[in-house]
Amino acid sequence: MTDALHILKVALDVPLDRVFDYRTDKPNTQIGQYVVVPFGARKMIGVVVGISDTTAIESKKLKSIIRLDPEVIFDEQSFKLFQFCSQYYHYPLGQTILSAVPSRLKKLNTKAMAKKYLYRLTPKAIELGVDSLPPRQTILKRIVMALIDATLLDESSLRSISSTWKKSIETLYELGWIEKEEVTLDDKAYRQVPIPSLNDEQQKAFDEISKTNKTFAAWLLHGITGSGKTEVYIRLIEEALKKEDAQVLVLVPEINLTPQLESRFRSRFEKYTLVTLHSHLTDNERLTHWRLAKEGAAKIVIGTRLSVFTPMPHLSLIIIDEEHDASFKQQEGLRYHARDVAIFRAKSENIPIVMGTATPSLETWFNATRTKDTKKFGFLKLTSRAVKDSSLPEIKCIDVAKSTVSKGFSPYLIEAIRDRLHKKEQSLIFINRRGFAPVLLCSSCQWTGRCNRCSSRLVVHLNQKRLRCHHCGHDEKMPLQCPSCGNTDLYPTGLGTQRIEETLKEFFPEARILRVDRDSTKTKEALNDLFLKMKNREIDILIGTQMLSKGHDFPYLSLVGVIDTDQALYSPDFRASERLFSQLMQVSGRAGRANIKGEVYIQTAFPNHPIFEALKTHDYENFANELLKERELAELSPFAFLVLLKAEAHQLTHVMQFLNEAMTKAQNLSTQVTVYNPVRPIMERLKGMERAQLVLQANSRVALQKLLDGWVSYLRENKLGQRVKWVVDVDPLEF
């Protein structure tokens, strides 16, 4: 009698839509365990997705696994999720699964982890106060301030304050200012915060949602900034955690996961283990947190998009904050939308999901408000600010056609800023990042600096006297004369954040101005630094892009100036006005959150445009309903479902041939799906690659998915596919 073969079906991180067979001599292997296997000349880690006693592979060629790790890293629910994602987004199962494995596991070794500590101020420190610290020790001060705010901070929060936090912590330790404690699961003491009683609308939202807490239901919680959505989430979480073992997942946009938010949750959930999952954790931290969730020990997981895949055996509620935020969509690899995956997960685990936002995506708005029997989401509103005496800012448009704009600023806006400076309040000048970078222009022949590898203009960085491509990173010295005609009169045109800063310095030499953009806040430390400075009133005028528009509180900010947003009104992207509205609404929400009345000035050539009319009256509903009508006429999302095939290669002819073949194939596969001609995107060339794309559109998701099944396998087998890099993006957000 021969022994039965133990064959493991292993999912690997390779771009092939299949699993691989390996032999093992361990009969007790379980699905979800991870293994190290030989793959060609390499070793790879993989996950066991099936066990069998047969294989189609000849026994000579069948290889054995190298190592089996005892840890089961995914449960059955997780597999359902992976299978759904792999099918829906047409991405190989192995790559789907491996994108959700913490990278620490992927490094083929998992040594014991260092101890973790939490830090807090000593009573002595609290008594002495920040002002008694030695002068000019800004990092020390920031750490102390953050500790005053949060009571307890862990290493990742400290690191986000400064990369040199360790040194500062040592100094504070020597001064007797702080104490540390080892992280354990249930010994936490955060400052007690006053718990507000819910207002009527909050109570209604809570009651309605709680009624469904045993089964699947999707809810839109539509509430203006500051209306108390987070308070409702907290109550719902409290309610959910009353059930023994229950776990809750809270998804937030990356930029919103600040120590402030974390500490707000911690202080309200002292009894429970709470972990965060986001890209600023070290691999070790991430793995520890992920394991706590997987073992059921972490009752609350707050994380960014990837955490939607975290195995949680007793998941009972999912919350998505800022549901509309584009950062929930992953733009590479597995191109999933965490909101949609979360909805699938909630359905599959039969639990409620709550999506909160001030400006729902039109897709969600549609699902929550359409009246037909096809309405998918429950709909709840919070219509006023939760804190007494805090009101919405007044929004005014400044007609730039009727005003003498000097270097981007109308006199009204300048006066408004001056007024704030007198009152010792803060102003924020907001610019839309897209397309507002200054380019170098020749006054005689109209030459502009262009990138050789991308179809983009080079951006002027005046301080460093350099020209840079913001797409591929190409960097060159600013020329002193025009490369085309030799003229020496070259000048930057277009409003960049740097030029706005220069201009404001001329107007207000005495003001403390801080410019925030991609360049100046690459790290989370820098961003956190900024929040503390604002809170500490070390800044009078803040200049920034959309990264500032999200949910942060600036208590002394009372003026927002929006300059030059008009370009978004002509954008070819059908989502541009939806985004602009949501951005302006969010950024307006920054003004006047405490007891100071806020004002927003929007400079525009179209002061009567419906988008501004809606903003002035804070009327998202009307605006969204108008947009829905337009989308319906144009047969766009949410009335139609779209798929984008993007392709690139060194030679345009290859790209076009590939796309033309793909188009013909798609046309043959289905009559229910509209197949558009290949076109070049706005960015025709990127990093030396020629690009083109085509769009599929259908009224039926089922018909579209059916076509994709055959089409994607066809594309994978297409010979040209070896020369052409291509990706399929299901429900694309950007074109």
Ligand code: ADP
């Ligand atoms: P959102 O999440 O909608 O922006 P938050 O939940 O953060 O709103 O609430 C904004 C502010 O109002 C917070 O400072 C919060 O503590 C406070 N708040 C929330 N609900 C109430 C309430 N019912 N009564 C008093 N203050 C409240």
Ligand code: ZN
């Ligand atoms: Zn010239």
Ligand code: ZN
């Ligand atoms: Zn470039």
